[in-house]
Amino acid sequence: MFEILWEMDEYKVYIWPSYFLTLFCLSLLYIRSIHKFQKAKRMLNQLTKKNI
Amino acid sequence: MSSNNLSWTLVFITHLKRDLLINYRSLIDIIAIISFMLLIIILFTFGIGPIKKNLDIISNAIIWVGLILAIIPSLEKTLKKDLENGWFDQLATSSIPLEIVLLSRSISHWIMIIFPLILSTPIFLILLNIGKEQMPWLILGMSIGGLAISLIGLNGASLVLGAKRGNILLPILIIPLMIPILIFGVGINEAIKIGQEPINNLLLLIAFTLIYLVISPFISALLIRIAIAR
């Protein structure tokens, strides 16, 4: 099955980057949102503590 | 004595008068804007070199792109000053509909920035040696498209009103909106050049301008109300 990788020889320079880039961007978005989410959560907890 | 008794056209006129008086007391601006346009043209002719054939290919493009780029510096000030010196605060203490005031702004911008450029088209034609049979169409196109440019420009100016570094944001926001004008405008002359009917492009240009003539003042007014509330 994986010989297909070597079949698409002259195109892989175009195919691989596009796939990797796509995945990279998606994961970037994911990490960013999660990170901001956690940060907000932490801050919220602190503030609620302060208010009580 | 409330302003409601005043007919709106009167309001329109008075504001038009003020704008013209303020921004364009001196001839300098008019000369300046024309020379700016000329310089853009010159820059290009130097950029592509003297070969006539090449010039012909892009002459129309240069004129229209020049028109769009030339007016950008003039835009920001049109509203920003009046926000900073508190004039809009004063406007907010009167019952005149902002929409009218802003329409008059666009018109005054057209009169003082676009119109001079239109008057000086002959010079551009000579510099870019465009055949004179093109002239009437060019002038027609520029006057109509120019109005759209002013209207869009005002929207842009009110978008960046009070924004940090608005002068740098402005071009990004408005240039995309200008593309149709450019395409239809150039289209007119390209059609002439290859001996086709320019009428379709002209109609499209007119339609586009009319749309903006209707919506632009409302958009700007909305934005300025937001700006004053700061």
Added chain:
Amino acid sequence: MSSNNLSWTLVFITHLKRDLLINYRSLIDIIAIISFMLLIIILFTFGIGPIKKNLDIISNAIIWVGLILAIIPSLEKTLKKDLENGWFDQLATSSIPLEIVLLSRSISHWIMIIFPLILSTPIFLILLNIGKEQMPWLILGMSIGGLAISLIGLNGASLVLGAKRGNILLPILIIPLMIPILIFGVGINEAIKIGQEPINNLLLLIAFTLIYLVISPFISALLIRIAIAR
């Protein structure tokens, strides 16, 4: 404790820091300036039409003209604000030579406006499909020519300082001075394109830039002293 004991390089650094801090707190300006350049390119292609052959003729011209036009909006603010809020008055009450302050201004302008544009040349090359063998030369040319552009730009900015509607006057004053840069810059790439030696144009560009590196700060300083006296 008088500033004479301070080494001028130190002065230079501190002012550079302040400028960068003020004008460029954010990425926004960099993104903005690049997008502006991109939009200018887009405008032109729409003006000229999609035919590759035509595009090739003016691709280099577009990049250089784009560079010159793109930086214009960023120029005015660099000095005007500091005149209005009285910062230059304060400068005038210190014994630091204005020349150095202004040199640092040009450099900060280069760093924050020109440099990002240079970094993004690949995008421009793709859009205008310019062969990549041109790239190193284009980058070299833009970095050197760009410095000259910043220096000239600052002169222009100080020339219109305190002038009514300076933002409109500015382009007229500086564009003529930029024409040599344009010619040499485009010259480099045209030479490459037709397989000649670009070295002559490059040398001319360097020479021109060096000249301005020397005289520009003095001119600006002179002009600002005049502006303060108003």
Added chain:
Amino acid sequence: MLELNNLTILRGNSIVFSNLNTSFKSSCLTLVKGKNGSGKTTLLRTIAGFIPAEEGNISYQNVDVNLDKSLWVEKLIYVDAKKGLSQELTVLENLLAWLQMKGWSTSKENLIKALRSVDMEKFSNLYISQCSEGLKKRAALARLYFSFIFEVKFWLLDEPSNDLDEKSTLLFKELINNFLKTNGTIILTTHDSNLFKRKHEILDLDLIKEKKMS
């Protein structure tokens, strides 16, 4: 009778003042006092309807002014440090532009009178860019005169007495007295505690805040 019903105003994300209750009687002069940053300017701008209130409302004759904003704003004249003068116009032209903006048309005499009321007629053709600070201020204050011709009920003045020389200060006070006679309401901010000998209310924002504390 203008009433502020527990007004809360934000500037940025910070509260300038909260649950402010007070009222301004007609034919009565109120000095808004308070230390720097206590919110005087903010208060005036809110009353003038520039800054939306976060909570509470402003009512004139028991009607919320935001119901018909334009009706409300027509009744007031607002002058602050920004003044709303454009550098490229002369003093007279600025005044004219302002009148037309208000939608008022008047005779040449009245214009002259207005300028004279702040002793500016000899500067009427000076460009604002050539005016000294005090002259600019007076050019802005000349507008107040028209409250005697058209129906204006409120003056909102932010530190009007700054930059004014003795003589024009007197003229300004005269304007105030006349306006109070035509039972108008004046709300002005100042730091000069002995500006007015005449009787006047005082709204001290600091005091109010202290009360809140305790």
Added chain:
Amino acid sequence: MLELNNLTILRGNSIVFSNLNTSFKSSCLTLVKGKNGSGKTTLLRTIAGFIPAEEGNISYQNVDVNLDKSLWVEKLIYVDAKKGLSQELTVLENLLAWLQMKGWSTSKENLIKALRSVDMEKFSNLYISQCSEGLKKRAALARLYFSFIFEVKFWLLDEPSNDLDEKSTLLFKELINNFLKTNGTIILTTHDSNLFKRKHEILDLDLIKEKKMS
């Protein structure tokens, strides 16, 4: 001992004042008075060397200050309505930038002290764009404190007391007294005739002009 020897100054094409002769002793406070447009600001700007004199000269210890301008301007601090603060920086950053511009380097403590001297340390991180008028003014006046650390001989202050609340006015006066003790010279313009109880010279431009008339 600073002397103005028949100084004539134009603004635009009009003479603001002509053949002005006067002198300012050290450790002495001079109030410049005069009606709006009489030329107070112009005078200060001329002494600070911003506006070139049409005729006459300014001499300090019998040396024309224009011979070595930079030496002269180093000795003075000038604060006016424009203040020289940039909106994009915080109060502290502005002060720092100003110090570096002056070519002075100092310790963190001194910065804090300077801010405290006008009661600004709690606002030190507020952006100027978010400051009220009075806070801006105080941010500008904080510079004066450094005259006690570096050698400054002159303060040229154009209506410094505007917008200041009671408390900061007192602090400001304290600064003035201390500076006079270190025998500095202060020239300031104001319209508030009863600003200073302490003894001070008065330079009344109107009087001078009247004298010229007769």
Added chain:
Amino acid sequence: MFDWLANPHRFSRLTGNLQLPLIILSTTMISLGLYYGLFDSPKDYQQGDAVRIMYVHVPSAWLASFLYFSLAISCIFYLVWKHPLADLIANAIAPIGLIFSVLTLITGSLWGKPMWGTWWVWDARLTSMLILFFFYLGFILLSNAFERKIDGSKTASVLAIIGLINLPIIKFSVDWWHTLHQPSSILRMDGPSIDKEMLFPLALMMVGFSLFSLYLIIINVKTMLMEKKCEALILKLNLKEFS
């Protein structure tokens, strides 16, 4: 719909039990799509393996366009009915849409190079995507360009709506522009002749991407809701200083 969702608690509750399924579903679909796209789908008879780029290119293109539409709609909701939630949603969408438009452009270029021998052509679809990118950019820049967030939100919403009106006009005008100049033959982009074995991974990716974006939007909105809560609490603290 917004009315009903406007209440943040209801929003959280409703979306709370949506998140997990969303993320699982989307990741599995995408990874399946990747597998089929790369290894287990036929070549195009004329494009060869290059057609595999389509599986990332087309979904991104589609999402970029769709997301902008929904962004503009929520901006209208925000301006007209003043729903704070609508503003949050718009702000949550913007960066995602931006990324997808960039992806479209880059993968597109990577596709164009082998097919047309050029990275870029001034085709209507490409260009309007580029313009769309600028509208996303403008929206983000503008909404952060003000001292107070709400000013930014309001202004940027207006911009988004302007874009909604103009994007079709621009796209039309660019098409028109092509008819003026004789369109060059090779540079046509009406996609490959898609057979159903290609359609399957394409569909997988499309749905996967959409669900993934939905998940991200929910997360971002929740984050912003919490940030708002924080601001409110800070205000409360300030209030305590007064009373």
